[in-house]
Amino acid sequence: MSETVHALIPRLRAICGDDGVITDSAQRRTYESDGLAYHAAIPGVVVLPTSTEQVADVVRLCSENGVPFVPRGAGTGLSAGALPHSGGVLIVTSRMRRIREIDIDNECAIVEPGVANLEVTRASAPHGYYYAPDPSSQQVCSVGGNIAENSGGAHCLKYGFTVNHVLGLEIVTPSGEVVRLGGKSAEAPGYDLLGAFIGSEGTLGIATEVTVRLMRAPQRVTTVLAAFESMDAGGSAVSDIIAGGVLPAAVEMMDALAIEAAEAAVACEYPEGAAAVLIVELDGPAADVDAQFDAVTELCRHNGAFEIRTASDAAERARIWKGRKSAFAAVGRISPAYIVQDGVVPRTALGEVLHRISELSQRSGIRVANVFHAGDGNLHPLVLFDDSDPEAGERAEEVSGAILDLCIEHGGSITGEHGVGVDKVCTMPRMFGPADLETMDRFRGAFDPDGIANPEKLLPTPRLCGERPGVRKGEHPLVAEGTAELF
Amino acid sequence: MSETVHALIPRLRAICGDDGVITDSAQRRTYESDGLAYHAAIPGVVVLPTSTEQVADVVRLCSENGVPFVPRGAGTGLSAGALPHSGGVLIVTSRMRRIREIDIDNECAIVEPGVANLEVTRASAPHGYYYAPDPSSQQVCSVGGNIAENSGGAHCLKYGFTVNHVLGLEIVTPSGEVVRLGGKSAEAPGYDLLGAFIGSEGTLGIATEVTVRLMRAPQRVTTVLAAFESMDAGGSAVSDIIAGGVLPAAVEMMDALAIEAAEAAVACEYPEGAAAVLIVELDGPAADVDAQFDAVTELCRHNGAFEIRTASDAAERARIWKGRKSAFAAVGRISPAYIVQDGVVPRTALGEVLHRISELSQRSGIRVANVFHAGDGNLHPLVLFDDSDPEAGERAEEVSGAILDLCIEHGGSITGEHGVGVDKVCTMPRMFGPADLETMDRFRGAFDPDGIANPEKLLPTPRLCGERPGVRKGEHPLVAEGTAELF
Structure with a gap:
């Protein structure tokens, strides 16, 4: 010490x-x-x-x-x-877990930062309301942590990220001052520092009280699972659904390897022989959901879905979601070790990027299982390797880094919802120019002039990232410099 | 010079x-x-x-x-x-008005800051899309100005403000650097300075390129006009509509004086004898809108609406909106001069605040016409006076200031969508504590260390607001100190 x-x-x-x-x-x-x-x-x-x-x-x-x-x-x-x-x-913040107020008249709740995400929904459910952001860890992850990371979840396609659901914060700044950002009222004058604080990964201070927006539980929720013989067919169905004007609450996709893992772990009984499984959840007024349901099933069939299942109550929905929600942990059943990557590509580049990932996988001999929020292009490739082989770990790191390169190359982002933290801090200069990073650094300095709030996270420093900012230890610029032939 | x-x-x-x-x-x-x-x-x-x-x-x-x-x-x-x-x-920015790209695949457009708000919708309409923020001045106001003020509009109840519709910006910082904030991709790592820039009123630099989200034009739009014999009845209908789970695209209300003005100016032919007119616009999938329409008309009747009109095509809608959209300018027909106030109260406090405004009006002899976005509690009281009488101007200023006091007292905001600018800069300390303002000032300083970007706007300074920050010249603390008896 x-x-x-x-x-x-x-x-x-x-x-x-x-x-x-x-x-x-x-x-x-x-x-x-x-x-x-x-x-x-x-x-x-x-x-x-x-x-x-x-x-x-x-x-x-x-x-x-x-x-x-x-x-x-x-x-x-x-x-x-x-x-x-x-x-x-x-x-x-684990001892700050009181729900201070459920204010149904103003459709909001005031909670302490240590409250678990799902607790907010549990407390508002008796009033017919819920809290929309739903990261996979929602049973345990804290509202304060969700604010630090601007967490999303399967339903952020329709409902957005944490930033879209937090109305106000009380924060402690790095100098120990208590400051209020936003509040119950929709609009506040001055700078919207609320939005900048959300997703700041603990570098601007600590949220000590959170006012979240509650949403009315939808009248109807229908979940569709469609199985395809190829990822292309599934991807094409997604494109057609979005182009057809349907805005599902969630559109999730898993490839054969991810399905295999989920099957091994939780026996989710997804359709046999599926090379791709698509989960589409529709919510809203009953009449609207029913009309959307007809359109979605028709478009899936049109794109060659060989089996379609429908869930309309909570138990059936849970069965469909079971495989998807367990996918990350499940790959442990088929691989001794794995890296969960988190990147974003514009939805229109999804097909191309998945092909390139598949090529990378074949050339490197490193298996990649794909689980992703297809609706908004947020990829979560699981890069599998045997950690008893040091060389395999290195190659897996390379593949994982190369996937981020692909995201950047296609105008996407190095993180969709997991954040930068320490892990991607040296990747930031590959997305942002010096002026962009300097602006962010000046902003950080305005809150934290002494650099004591979660230092060495989020923004790169020469000490952390060396003289070649943006190139990580052991990383080959596989894609950016067109040397994918290495594999 | x-x-x-x-x-x-x-x-x-x-x-x-x-x-x-x-x-x-x-x-x-x-x-x-x-x-x-x-x-x-x-x-x-x-x-x-x-x-x-x-x-x-x-x-x-x-x-x-x-x-x-x-x-x-x-x-x-x-x-x-x-x-x-x-x-x-x-x-x-009036010579920077090119629309650079309409990207329907990614549901966005890239425009220069001088482009008029409505031009974005015009350019995307052939593809079945539109740009949602719709301030009353949308025919002429610029997208860059909308960003500076985080403009809303009649439809921000359902669709939010400019901040909810801008995906990315290229800005010139006060030191002349070109910086990118956000982009087409939904999520970017690092600080979300995009949200802080939007609504910063030109104090952090100038947006030079704007990526806006385009929305698919709704399948159906139905507009309802309901006339009531009292503001209370109209307000009660609004409460019941929202409580009933209907989320209209817009809920606007006008009182008798505002109706009288609109009638004098544009002959909008609203129902005779109405003490309150409510305009409710519903949009979305046809089946959903039809169901909501039934609920809204039933709730209006239940609350004593004596006439209900419905518009389902563009021409009929324009007739209903004509009176509302012209209301600000129209008061010129019934008063030589007026102040447009802009404040926000939680929706649940709307009835109480309107009563207090009416009392203020009666005691001061200053007429107040009320036009407001009822759904989100954004008031636009029009304080009427005769500018040939200097004493009347002063009393009108007092009433206008007292209305802001009421908004603050009820947990609302000193501005809903018009911004702080110079006009409300000395009112900021009535909403924010010293630590809050200092945090904002440090943030501003991080972008603009020399204080050259739109100085003396947005944040109060001793020079501007004197030793008693928050009390404007000629202002009586009518409401805050309970001295409304003055009138």
């Missing part, structure tokens, strides 16, 4: 209470990583505040002593955004 | 060409105000750039010489946000 942090412990205890400060090294080690376990560091000290005042006091103490702090929600992030700082304070 | 600005003219001519620089004082005077004409100043010099490079070169020149600049679109703003600086450069 660093000396500076050590010296703060009595004062941290005075702020958070003895049970709110963790110093024991074995206990601290349990916080060493978030969901992306190959980045790990033991935090200097862990605090578990229970109020805005405690958070502000802890942050002010850090600020006065130049000690870095890292905010952490439930630790489910996938970009090492909550990777602790060994010489810093890890501020965990 | 200030000496510093004068010295720049040859270089401005070299950048924008002779026809792109206006120095003649009579010509400069035509730019002295925007739509809020009681704030006026003659710009030092006016430039009309035609490209991003010209804008960047002009701004860089300003930056190097410490000369302020003010961006201006079509000049239709209502908060004096485009009030020129007499010692500065007014940068007018």
Whole structure:
């Protein structure tokens, strides 16, 4: 434990209470990583505040002593955004989990940052409402973490990301000031720093109170599963559905390898022999959903779907979603190790990019399972490898990096919803020019002049990324420089 | 013309060409105000750039010489946000009006900032698409100005503000750098400065290219006009409609005085004897709209509507909207002068606030016509007075200020869509605490360290607002301190 942090412990205890400060090294080690376990560091000290005042006091103490702090929600992030700082304070919001208000008249709720995403929906369901953002980890991930990452979910095609569902925040800035951004009212004057804070990955401070928009539960939800003999056929069905003016709540696609994994793990019983499975969920007024349903099934058949299943109650829906929701974890059944990539391409480039991924896979001998939000072009390729073979791990890293190159090359993004964190920080210069990055850095500096809020995350520094910013250790510029022939 | 600005003219001519620089004082005077004409100043010099490079070169020149600049679109703003600086450069985007791309596959368009709002819809209509934000001035107001003000419109209840429809921007920062924010792809990593830029009222730089989201034109649009014998009855119908789960595209309300004005100006032939007129527009899939229509008309009747009219084609719709769209200008027919106020209250407080406005009006002898976006609580009270009576002007100012107090008191906002500009800059401390304003100011400073981008707008300064920030000249704290008895 660093000396500076050590010296703060009595004062941290005075702020958070003895049970709110963790110093024991074995206990601290349990916080060493978030969901992306190959980045790990033991935090200097862990605090578990229970109020805005405690958070502000802890942050002010850090600020006065130049000690870095890292905010952490439930630790489910996938970009090492909550990777602790060994010489810093890890501020965990897990004891701030009260739902303070469900205000149905104004269609919103006020919650503390540690509340689990799904708890908001549970609390509003009796009133016929729900909270729309639904990352796969929604049973455990925290609302505060969702704000840090601007989390999406299967339904963000129709309903958008966290930023579209947060009306207001109380935050503690890196200097320990309590500031309000937005509120129940739709519009506020001044700068919309609410939108900039959402997705800032803990680098601008910590949200201590969150006002979220509640949505009325739809009158009808119908889920369609369609099986195809090729990915092209499934992709073509997606294009036709969107071009036909249908806006489904979700459009998810899985390829044969992802289906195989899901089958092995949860026996989801998807149609045998499917090279692609498409899940289309429709929601809204009953009459509208029924009309959309007819259009979707017709377009799937027209594109060669050989089996179509329909779910119209919660139990049937759960059966259809089971394979998709377990897909990430399921690949563990068919591969000793894997990398979950997260990239975005314009929907119109989806077919081309999937072909290129398939080529990459064939040339490298590294299997890639594709699971993705087809409606908005958010890919989650699972790059499979045998971690007992060090060379295979390196090649998997290369394939994973090359997939990001493809996303950039096609005008997409290096992350759809998992964030930059530590994991993609050196990739940022491949998406942004120096002026863009400098503007972001000046913005960060306006909030955090001393650089203590989640340092070394989100924006590249020469120390982190070396003299060739944007090229990661062990990475070959496979695609950008047209050397895919290497494989 | 200030000496510093004068010295720049040859270089401005070299950048924008002779026809792109206006120095003649009579010509400069035509730019002295925007739509809020009681704030006026003659710009030092006016430039009309035609490209991003010209804008960047002009701004860089300003930056190097410490000369302020003010961006201006079509000049239709209502908060004096485009009030020129007499010692500065007014940068007018009216020659940047090309539509660069209509990309139907990705449902977006790329336009220059001077393009008129309605032109975007005109250009996409042949493809069955439109651009959703629709401020009343949409025939002339510019997309760049809409970005500066985060403009809404009658349909922002369902479709949101400009911020919900802009995917990407190319901007010139106050130091003359060209920076990209967002893009065609839904999600970008890093800080979402796009949202913070939208609504920043020209204080963070100038948008030079705009990527907007296009929406598919709805299958059906039905407009209902319902006449009531009281505002309470109309308001109650609105509450019931929203509570009933209907989300109309627009819900507009006018009171008797606003109806009288519209009648005098455009002979809109609204039902005789109406104390309140409600306009409800429904759009979406035909089956859905028809079901909503039945619900809306039933709820209006249930709340005592004595006449209901329905429009289902464009010509009939235009007849219904005619009175509403002309309402602001129309009050000129019934009053020599008026102030258009713009405030927001939570929808649930609407009835109470309207009663308080009516009391204020009765006590002060100042007539107030109410026109508002009832669905989202955005009020546009028109405060009428006789400008030949100086004392009446002062009382009208007081009433207008007191209405803002009411909005603040009820947890609302000092502006819904017209912005802060110069007009409400001293009101900001009544909504925000010192830490909030300081955070905004630091943010501004990160973009504009020298304070040359639209200075003295948006955020209060001691020079502008004196030692008692938040209290305007001539303003009585009528409501906040419970002294409404003054009237």
